[in-house]
Amino acid sequence: MPRGGLRVYLGAAPGVGKTFNMLAEGQRRASRGTDVVIGYMEDYGRLPTRRMADGLETIPRKTVTYRGMSFAEMDLDAVLARDPGLALVDELAHTDVPGCRNEKRWQDVEELLDAGIDVMTTVNIQHLESLNDVIERITGVRQRETIPDDVVRRADQIELVDMSAEALRRRMIDGNVYPPDKIEPALHSYFRSGNLTALRELAMLWAADRVDEALLRYRDSHGIHQPWAARERVLVALSGGPEGDTLVRRAKRIAARGAGGEFHAVHVEPQSGLDATPPEPLAHQRGLVEALGGTFHRVIGDDPAPAVLELARDLNATQIVVGATRRGRLKALFSHGVGEQIIHGSGDDIDVYVVTHAEAAYRKGR
Structure with a gap:
């Protein structure tokens, strides 16, 4: 059985539109006859994102109890049993609740790919393991949920979902990212213009490295010895x-x-x-x-x-x-x-x- 293809929507920060873009592509694929399901999606109360999911089949989440509390996780077995052509799985760096089969959602995604299911997913630059200490120095926040860079680099496609710092802050002020009570604290901490600009540059550079890797692989596989410059x-x-x-x-x-x-x-x-x-x-x-x-x-x-x-x-x-x-x-x-x-x-x-x-x-x- 051929392995499924992986497409990753990479963003510099929450709110740039990764999930919205993933769902939009899912809708496009469904309109062209692909069997698409939502394996897991978080809209965080954002109505445009929620509306973009309308009409797509959603696999119900499973409830996992841990330390007396209930958590809703992706039902990996149900997605595998459904065997769609394409599964949309949000938040690749997520840590599964103890009691799930895997520790990390990216490991769930690996099982879907191994089963021949194509997957689209999302991740922010701050969750990449190699950048963990750099992100902490920029933002003052250490990310607890990280993902090995190689997991993302192995993707068949990586799409950088880009948005300027000013545009993202406007989205925040308009209430399109966080609830009203979280807007002001976020604008004065993680979502400061300087932080967002630095994160955006990191995302662009990381994505550019991925382009260079793809070019090198293509050149090697086709016996091309002349340099192709993605950048100086x-x-x-x-x-x-x-x-x-x-x-x-x-x-x-x-x-x-x-x-x-x-x-x-x-x-x-x-x-x-x-x-x-x-x-x-x-x-x-x-x-x-x-x-x-x-x-x-x-x-x-x-x-x-x-x-x-x-x-x-x-x-x-x-x-x-x-x-x-x-x-x-x-x-x-x-x-x-x-x-x-x-x-x-x-x-x-x-x-x-x-x-x-x-x-x-x-x-x-x-």
Whole structure:
């Protein structure tokens, strides 16, 4: 039996319209003949969301008793027995009440997928495990319910449900997110403009990473070696020479010109392991790369230029930064330096920036 497909509606915060969009797509699919059911849906009293569910079959929830209290959970067995073509399951990061078969709702969804049922679901960026501490620093609130990033990354489709901070705050004021008694406290705490803007940027960056992963998988499966740029990705080649700090800072500035840009640095070591580069300058440059938010790579190769180009294509880099040659004029007459070899080998798909520096200027005069 083929596994079902998973579509995730990802939002930066509650109230952006994830559930509404999921239901709207469910209605569209149902109108085209797909057998759609609502496995679990929370409308939080939002009338537009509730109305969007009209006409869709809803699987009744089951009641689970825990510590003398009753809770309504998704009836996983009933959804499996119903065996629809598509199940709508809200709040992927939800923790099931003890007594349910699974601890987390995403595990319930895995069972539905394994049974060949397509699933649409929703999750907010603050519930992703890798961002838990970052979200706490931004909002001051630690999320108790988290979900492994890989669960969401494995989705066949991820749709970012986007809304500006100002628009979401207006929705809040209009009473379209929380009940009246919760509006003012929320506006002055979690839903401050600065918080929402930061969460929105995080959601966009996380989604952009997912796009990059999909592009890489597609390129690999189709034998495509040319970079396809979803965003700017800069690779700086470091020899360990004194120009390294200049190159790293230039690469960072180039990457920062575009939204979501990132930069990497690479040092190529010979296969013999006998690297003539002094370790101290290289260690300093690695520290600078990481302090500026970049990623440092060491690769093995006796010929630096092909090694740099191979890594650039593996990373889907759009630009390479190299230093101007430190070789004297006499050597330059008889052979190409590493920078020139990289330029010749980069083709039409990678731009190469040659950065001048004090050491190169000194060598020109010799």
